[in-house]
Amino acid sequence: MMQLKDILYKVNLNAVTGGTSVAVNEMHFDSRKVSLNDVFVAIRGTVVDGHDYIDQATAGGAIAIVCEKLPEVIVNGITYVEVDDTQSALAIMAANFYGNPSGxxxxxxxxxxxxxxxxxxxxxxxxxxxxxxxxxxSTVKILVDEQEYKATHTTPDSLTVNRYMRMMAAAGVEFCFMEVSSHGIHQKRTEGLIFAGGVFTNLSHDHLDYHHSFAEYRDVKKLFFDHLPKSAFALTNVDDKNGLVMLQNTRAKKCAYALKNYADYKAQILENQFDGLLLKIDESEVWSRLIGSFNAYNLLAIYGAARELGLDKIEVLRYISELESVSGRFQYFVSSSKITAIVDYAHTPDALKNVLETINSIRTKNEELITVVGCGGDRDKTKRPKMANIASALSTKVIFTSDNPRTEDPVAIIEDMEKGVSAENYKKTMSITDRKQAIKTACQLADNKDIILIAGKGHETYQEVNGVRSDFDDYKIVKEILNQLNK
Structure with missing residues (x-):
């Protein structure tokens, strides 16, 4: 058991009521999990405020309370720690509690x-x-070497992050690769972590339901690079107009990758087909099973990061040629009737545009491109008409349908999307609320050599309606339907 004073190391404290030389059993920010001799950290969330549950944590046996504002009733024998920001405090405390495993x-x-x-x-x-x-x-899963655990958030809470990293360190893991979301940065979940490097991919329209403007969204991403240590590397995509912004205030070693502009790591697309990409990276040709210009950027980011981490150039290029696509990211198969079905997680305007432009750059234009797409409920509404506009402009037929409606009316979500369709493209579109029926209709409309894109859910194996998640896997469903139809 650790002492409270050790867990509070490097936390900015305003005031402490009670002693810090007390033994702590566990840490929690959910009052329902608190038991004897635990620390409760009161977090102000987007929905609930942990300060409202301090009494519940006290009743559960908490030995210490970390809060931004003291409760009205102070209980003898409990230590109260006041801080300006409990999210930041939680991140630093979590790292201390698990022995700073990221180091x-x-x-x-x-x-x-x-x-x-x-x-x-x-x-x-x-x-x-x-x-x-x-x-x-990652969004899809957490891997401690080869042991797999289910992921619930793109960037998990600070306690979860540090707990898994302690497991990694104990298992002899040398490298860890972590998705860092804007939500995670904003909510201080990455504070207290020691990064060896950071990679910036691109920036486009997303999460404006959470961040009040695109500028705020960009600046939150930039904070991650601002906080990288001098010993780390900061690798950015300079073909993205915000790429250099990320490096403005970083202390880390600055490096860049690009297909179009001057950069430390350069690539050129020599061939782009449905069976893969032929790239020239740093004057060496390499074949990859991944598809599309957006994946050329991804592969170049991987190459740059691996080189910065000390791997040999020829070795990295050989491994790149062996890499397989990620579940739900341009995952495709060709049916016995030669219909190509593609499932992709594209759930932002930019991602959808990238996928559709990739398909259009490869197809001969003699085939139909039928797109099935929806938008999530209780999320950024401003991207709905934009996604519909892109889908209808770049496809020969479009079916608007449900994604994860959550607590919203799926019909209302589709109506928001339809507002973005221009008059000349309206005849290409139809709306089918039931996602499975929409996929089935796309399969029925498709003919020999046509292409079906099912966008938005990718790797997800569920659909969420009114708080209830039911089994739903785009890839399995489209494969099953095409096999049944067997045109």
């Missing part, structure tokens, strides 16, 4: 609107191929 790993954070999962997962694959023990913290 025992080479931790690399990947941030940006699109590509975080692909880049972090492929880096995990590459370093595994190179013979290292590796950790992964």
């Amino acid at each position: 025992d790993l080479k931790l690399v954070g990947v941030t940006g609107t699109n590509g975080k999962t692909t880049v972090s997962t492929l880096l995990y694959q590459l370093f595994k191929k190179a013979g290292y023990k590796v950790g992964l913290m």
Whole structure:
């Protein structure tokens, strides 16, 4: 058991009521989990305020309370620690509680609107191929070397992050690759972590339901690079107009990658087909099974990060040629009737545009491109008409449908999308609220050699309606329907 004073190391304290030389059993920010001799950290969340549950934590046996404002009733025998920001305090305390495990790993954070999962997962694959023990913290899953755990958030809470990293360090993991979301940065979940490097992929329209403006969203991403130590590297995509912004105030070693502009790591697309990409990276040709220009950027980011982490150029290029696509990211198959079905997580305007432009750059234009797309409920509404406009402009047919409606009316979400369709494209579109029926209709409309894109959910194996999650896997469903139709 650790003492409270050791857990509070490096936390900015305003006042302490009671002693800090007390033994602590566990740490929690959920009052329902508190038991005897635990510390409760009161977090002000977007929905609930942990300060309202201090009494519940006290009743549960808390030995200490960390808060921004003292409760009206002070209980004898309990230590109260006042701080300006309990989210920041939780992150630093969590790192201390688990023995600062990120310092025992080479931790690399990947941030940006699109590509975080692909880049972090492929880096995990590459370093595994190179013979290292590796950790992964992604939207899809958490991997402690080869042991898999289910992920619930893009960037988990500070306690979860540090707990898994302690498990990684104990298992002999040398490198960990972690998705870093804007929510995670804003909520201080990455504070207290020691990063060996950071990678910026790109920045486009997303999460404006949470961040009040695009400028705020960009600046939150930039904070991650501002806080990197001098010993780390900061690798950015300089073809993105916000790429250099990320490096403005960083103390880390600045390096860049690009397809179009001057950069430390350069690539050129020589061939772009449905069976893969032929790239020239730093004057060496390499074949990859991944598809599309957006994946050329992802592969170049992986190459740059691996080189910055000390791997040999030829070795890295060889492993890149062996990498496999990530679940739900341009995942495709061709049916017996030669219909190509593609499932992709594209759930932002920019990601959808990238996927559709990639398909259009490869197809011969003699085939139909039928897109099935929806938008999530209780999320950024401003992107709905934009996504519909992009889908209808770049497809030959579009079916608007449900994604994860959550607590919103799916019909109302689709109506928001339809507002973005221009008059000349309206005849291409139809709306089917039931997602499975929408996918089935796309399959029925498709003919020999046509292409179906099912966008928005990608790797997700559920659909959330009114708080209830039911099994739903786009890839399994479209494969099953096409096999049944067997045109």
